[in-house]
Amino acid sequence: MHEELASIGKSIVINGELSGSEDLTIEGRVDGKIELRDHVLTVGSNGKIKAQVSAKAIVVLGHVQGNLTATEKVDIKDSGSVEGDIVAPRVAIADGSHFRGSIDMQKKDGPAAADRPLGGFKAESSKKADTQKSETPKPEPSPVNGEFIRV
């Protein structure tokens, strides 16, 4: 069955709060606040958003100035531009896109970093430290190996 997608055309300008319960594509301009709690927001290549945005997933092909919060994913395509802070468990940023701000992918209900098992990042210098039960890795003096010198 054909499902029509909601969209805001490129000549449309909205000032204020925008919310909904279906996926939405914006090609126009929105200033204010956008909330699509369980749905996907797509900012089209002509879209210009100056707003706080929250949605299940956010796809950016146009311009966004404001903070983005997604419960699933933020996806900035190569034509996309975002200036603001992103909070989402998954973030994809394509080569060629523009981004300025911060990205927080930490799961708020997940274990604290200090509780996570260490061992993923084993520096050459930390292997020895581990065997000595040292708390932090210390670089060991390395001889010349033809590739580098630790100084």
Added chain:
Amino acid sequence: MSRLSRQIPRSDDESGRVVVEPRTVAAVSTETVYASKTLANFLSLVFARPAPSVVDLGPVIGSNITFLGERVGCKIHIEDLYADIDRHVRQGEADQLPEFLSGRLALPDASVDAVLGWDVFDYLAPAAAGVLAAELVRILRPGGVLLGFFGARASDDPRYTKYFIEDETHLRYRFYPSSCVRRWVLQNRDINIMFAGLELFDSVLLKSGVREILFRKRELS
């Protein structure tokens, strides 16, 4: 084999570098993967901190975001200073960089756990470099770390480098055009003076002449 290791197509050449073989027909230039001797230490120190936040002074790179965000668990601040430097040089305002950089990082004192400085200091005159270094020392938390690369020679080649984190011990270098050249070569003594608020944690001289230097801010006693 580390659980974080990734298989990357490459072949070792005589110089010890690892050359990435083109992955697709669309690959227009050869990219080179270099072993990094300090990255693993940097990541270990960051990983050990609770809910770490990292400032990346380079352009945004999606795969680095994924690596740092999903695997290291960082909050990442992207502050592309290369773009700022380039804009100032293009507009003939390089002399205004010290003043600009003094207010560029809108982050509170002692608010971040790590800084990826890459090779940005190679493109800054001493006055601007000193201002930026002081700003980075200011925003680092006690125990926080800073990784910087410092070239051994100036170059007339107008290009910057994007550093892609391949895994915890390898970086892929990709070059892109710039308006300014790698003009400034800092001596070790100058670097140590510039980062006087930090202590040297690790320093590696690569065969290419690049110095990878890892600084750490002293813990509060």
